[in-house]
Amino acid sequence: MSTFEFLLQGLVSAMEPMNLFYALIGVTLGTMVGVLPGIGPATTVALLLPVTYQLDATGSLIMFAGIYYGGMYGGSTTSILLNTPGESASIVTALEGNKMARAGRGGPALATAAIGSFVAGLIATLALAFIAPYIVKLALVFGPREYFALMVLAFVTVSSAFGNSTLRGLTSLFIGLALSLVGIDQLTGQNRLSFGVPDLLDGIEVTTMAVAMFAIGETLYIAAQGEAAPDKIEAIRGSVWMTAQDWGRSWKAWLRGTVIGFPIGAMPAGGAEIGTFLSYATEKRLSKHPEEFGNGAIEGVAGPEAANNASAAGTLVPLLTLGLPTSATAAIMLAGFQQYGLQPGPLLFATNPQLVWGLIASLLIANLMLLVLNLPLVGLWVKLLTIPKPWLYAGILVFATLGTIGANPSVFELGMLLVFGLVAYIMRVFDYPIAPVIVGLILGPLAEQQLRRALAISQGDVTVLFTSPIAAVLLSVAAIALVLPLILRARGRGDALSQMAASED
Amino acid sequence: MSLDNNKTSTEQRRPDWAALVIAAILVAVAAVIFLDVDRLRDMGGYSQVGPATVPNWIAFALIGLAIWTVFAAFRRDFPAREKQEFGPVAWVVAGLLAQMILIRIAGFSIATGTLFGLAAAGFGARRLWISIPIGIVVCLAIWWLFAGVLQLSLPAGPLEHLIQ
Numbered sequence: 001m002s003t004f005e006f007l008l009q010g011l012v013s014a015m016e017p018m019n020l021f022y023a024l025i026g027v028t029l030g031t032m033v034g035v036l037p038g039i040g041p042a043t044t045v046a047l048l049l050p051v052t053y054q055l056d057a058t059g060s061l062i063m064f065a066g067i068y069y070g071g072m073y074g075g076s077t078t079s080i081l082l083n084t085p086g087e088s089a090s091i092v093t094a095l096e097g098n099k100m101a102r103a104g105r106g107g108p109a110l111a112t113a114a115i116g117s118f119v120a121g122l123i124a125t126l127a128l129a130f131i132a133p134y135i136v137k138l139a140l141v142f143g144p145r146e147y148f149a150l151m152v153l154a155f156v157t158v159s160s161a162f163g164n165s166t167l168r169g170l171t172s173l174f175i176g177l178a179l180s181l182v183g184i185d186q187l188t189g190q191n192r193l194s195f196g197v198p199d200l201l202d203g204i205e206v207t208t209m210a211v212a213m214f215a216i217g218e219t220l221y222i223a224a225q226g227e228a229a230p231d232k233i234e235a236i237r238g239s240v241w242m243t244a245q246d247w248g249r250s251w252k253a254w255l256r257g258t259v260i261g262f263p264i265g266a267m268p269a270g271g272a273e274i275g276t277f278l279s280y281a282t283e284k285r286l287s288k289h290p291e292e293f294g295n296g297a298i299e300g301v302a303g304p305e306a307a308n309n310a311s312a313a314g315t316l317v318p319l320l321t322l323g324l325p326t327s328a329t330a331a332i333m334l335a336g337f338q339q340y341g342l343q344p345g346p347l348l349f350a351t352n353p354q355l356v357w358g359l360i361a362s363l364l365i366a367n368l369m370l371l372v373l374n375l376p377l378v379g380l381w382v383k384l385l386t387i388p389k390p391w392l393y394a395g396i397l398v399f400a401t402l403g404t405i406g407a408n409p410s411v412f413e414l415g416m417l418l419v420f421g422l423v424a425y426i427m428r429v430f431d432y433p434i435a436p437v438i439v440g441l442i443l444g445p446l447a448e449q450q451l452r453r454a455l456a457i458s459q460g461d462v463t464v465l466f467t468s469p470i471a472a473v474l475l476s477v478a479a480i481a482l483v484l485p486l487i488l489r490a491r492g493r494g495d496a497l498s499q500m501a502a503s504e505d
Numbered sequence: 506m507s508l509d510n511n512k513t514s515t516e517q518r519r520p521d522w523a524a525l526v527i528a529a530i531l532v533a534v535a536a537v538i539f540l541d542v543d544r545l546r547d548m549g550g551y552s553q554v555g556p557a558t559v560p561n562w563i564a565f566a567l568i569g570l571a572i573w574t575v576f577a578a579f580r581r582d583f584p585a586r587e588k589q590e591f592g593p594v595a596w597v598v599a600g601l602l603a604q605m606i607l608i609r610i611a612g613f614s615i616a617t618g619t620l621f622g623l624a625a626a627g628f629g630a631r632r633l634w635i636s637i638p639i640g641i642v643v644c645l646a647i648w649w650l651f652a653g654v655l656q657l658s659l660p661a662g663p664l665e666h667l668i669q
Contacts, residue, residue: 054656167577171531171570177563178534185556192556193541216601223593223627390630394621397597398644401604401617406657414605418598425594430527431584448559455554 007129010357014365019062022055023362026063027369030070034090035078035381039215039396041071042328042438046210047399049336050407057340058355062362064333065316069121069363071329072309073370076113077381080106080301081234090308092276096293096300101234103296108242112250112298113305114374115242119251120258120306121367124313127262128320129360132349135321139346144453145465147322149474151447154324156478157267159436166486168432176440179204186445187452199412206335208404209441210328212417213434215400217424219393224425250302253283257306264307265314267326279307313363320344320356323446328435331442523586524578531571535564596627612662613652614644 013019033044045064052060075090080097093113100109142150159173160166182193183203194200242250260282261275283303284293293300318324323345325331337344342352349356374381387395404413424434451465458464466472542557577583600623607616621640622633630636641664648665651657659665 051651051655051657165582167570167573167582170566171527171574174563174566174570175534178538178567181538181560181563188556190545190556192545192560193538195541219624220594220597223597224589224591225587226590226593388630390625390628390636393628394625394630394636394640397600397624398617398621398640398647401601401620402647402651402659405608405613405617405659406651409608409658409660411605411609414601414608418601418605421601422598429586429589430523431586451559452554455558460554 003130003133006353006357007361009354010359010361011364013058013354013358014062014362019059019358019362020365022059022063023066023366024369026066027070027073027366027373029063030067030072031074031370031373031381032070032384033067034071034074034076035384036392037078039218040329041068042210042332042435043214043218043400044071045329045332045336046207046214047403049207049332049339050403052336053339053407057342058358060340061333061336061355061359062366064336065359065363066366066369068312068315068329068333069309069366070370070373072121072312073114073117073374074381075308076117076301076305077110077374077378078385080109080113081382082385090276090305091273092280092304093301095280096297098234099294099296100298100301105296105298106234108246108298109296109301110378111242111375112246112302114371114378116250116254116257116302116306117309117374118367118371119254120261120310121313121370122364123255123258124262124265124310125360125363125367128313128317128363129357131266131317132321132360135317136346136349139322142322142470143468144450144457145468145471146474148447148450148454148465149468149471149478150322150324151443151450153474153478153481154326154443155436155440155447156481158326158439159433160482160485165431166482166489168430169436172427172432172434172436173440176437177444179209179437180441180444180448186449197412199410203445204416204441205407205413206332206438206442207407208413208416209420210332210335210438211400211403212420213424213437214328215396216417216421217428217434219397219400220421220425221428222393224429246298249289249298253279253299253302254306256282256286257303258310260303261307261310262314265311265326266317267314273308275307275311276304279303316360316363320348320359321346323348325439325442328438331435331439334442521578521581521583524574524583528571528574528578531567531574535567535571538564538567593627597624600624600627608660610662612665613648613659614641614664615662617644617647618642 014023029044029048030041033039033041044067048060048064048067052063072090076093076097079090079094080101083094083098097109097113100106155173159169180203182200184190184194184201185192191201257275257279260279264275264278280300280303283297283299284290287293287297287299289297289299315325315327315330318326319330319334321344323334323343325334334344342348342355401414401417404417407413424437427434427437454465455462466475538560542560545555545557600620603623604616604620607619618639618641619637621644622637625636625640626633645664645668648659648661649668652659652661652665
């Protein structure tokens with residue numbers, strides 16, 4: 001069957017009423033958490049994992065993907081109206097978007113963000129559908145050493161290529177890897193680092209860890225900032241509709257943002273932020289109105305917003321075809337697949353095509369829902385921002401612990417939540433990135449298995465890791481991604497990299 | 506990467522003590538890994554690659570990162586830290602501790618409602634006699650929805666038994 005037929009079949013599956021319902025819940029929740037500061041798509045999916053344990057796999061995964069897409073839409077609203085990005089992929093949107101809102105052009109800014117997200121999401125999801133089968137074919141020739149090399153590349157890019165410091169990124173990653181050792185070794189059945197505690201035999205729960213690191217750590221960090229001045233919400237004045245000139249200036253930016261964002265999401269480069277920065281820089285250079293940049297240029301909103309949605313779709317390419325998460329949200333979605341005993345990768349396309357194609361097709365539908373949710377209903381989402389801080393964060397903690405208690409109502413698990421919440425808080429204070437811990441925790445055991453298989457085949461000869469051409473290329477790219485930023489930073493050129501710091505999403 | 510240019514020479518020579526503590530913690534974690542997998546040393550089998558191999562590599566890497574951190578501490582490479590207020594943090598931690606202690610005895614709603622109240626206090630809503638009861642009522646509704654309707658296993662206490 002061709003991709004087109006698979007996609008049509010997927011659409012049929014996605015149009016089932018229950019799946020439509022899950023998609024609607026997903027995009028609604030996603031928009032909500034995108035709007036709210038302090039809680040992002042990664043945390044939300046982590047919170048929902050235990051709750052969805054008893055639902056069917058296709059439905060829950062459709063919901064998770066909806067949350068991911070929704071988070072990308074919702075973040076722009078906060079950036080534009082509040083100048084506080086709701087999630088990290090919307091930082092650039094705040095630059096021009098908030099200026100537009102202050103100049104009374106908040107409506108068109110929101111509209112170009114929403115329509116741009118729609119256009120980008122649509123094109124990128126179709127690109128995902130048509131590229132995925134080719135990567136699946138390529139992945140079938142991958143052996144353990146190629147997979148190991150791929151994971152090393154993902155480790156390097158997620159932890160150290162971007163951000164403030166190679167040292168702190170790598171430290172975060174190795175903390176995650178060390179934590180991933182806890183529990184029964186999957187190849188020999190030996191206990192490692194569980195110290196006789198029965199709760200630890202199964203390893204550290206990814207969901208507990210994600211909730212502790214993101215939700216609890218962030219809440220503690222915000223609490224520690226004390227009473228800050230209240231943020232000013234810009235009212236949406238004037239029409240939300242874009243003028244002909246706005247359309248004319250936006251559409252090229254949308255397409256360029258999509259072209260920039262999709263490959264960056266698809267490469268193991270960690271997060272949607274990078275694409276948004278590149279898109280912003282591109283628009284600034286190409287604009288016929290460079291003087292408007294910094295004062296509310298509509299291209300500066302249209303491009304980055306398209307880029308962040310396109311990279312959300314791009315992230316799903318390695319996740320679905322290789323089982324390789326390249327962002328924190330994707331890492332937790334991988335945990336979601338594992339919860340149902342599914343391992344994303346080339347085999348999943350063969351054994352469970354209905355689920356994979358249903359998921360991809362539902363993204364097209366989710367995109368349409370998001371356009372409706374975000375344009376006419378934007379006023380509703382803005383109201384969320386008026387929730388007083390005490391109730392908002394107390395509520396976030398209630399839901400954070402609810403997920404953990406629902407998965408495993410034990411005092412031990414709540415203790416882990418507290419301990420790792422404090423660890424995450426301290427890490428934030430010292431400017432250690434959080435996402436590498438989660439990626440290390442989830443990918444660590446997979447990488448170890450592939451490594452040990454490769455070494456068992458070669459009878460312990462380490463050089464075998466470098467002798468396959470594909471593995472050698474991947475490891476060389478990883479080495480460059482590790483060393484190049486060190487050199488750039490040493491020569492005082494690190495500012496651009498630290499601006500691209502990959503954080504939560 | 507502090508942008509502070511007017512440091513005196515004495516300040517520059519003083520190490521960043523907090524960073525040194527972090528380095529010590531990394532070494533401690535590495536030591537725990539070495540000690541724990543020591544008993545798995547001989548399980549490598551024919552290829553000499555066993556359950557202890559990767560933990561040892563990770564522990565070596567942690568020690569390497571600790572040494573790097575020590576250098577960074579002496580060169581004061583860590584960014585300037587913002588002032589932290591510990592009062593609000595203590596409130597939130599107290600809330601999480603209270604929930605941990607109460608969850609088995611008093612059930613989901615009372616434990617989580619207390620967490621709600623104490624956490625809200627950390628963010629400035631100090632009237633606990635209002636916020637804790639509100640929290641308990643909200644949590645009871647959540648319990649009813651998630652445990653009753655969605656079949657999630659949330660521990661029941663006296664309040665939950667009343668509405669069951």
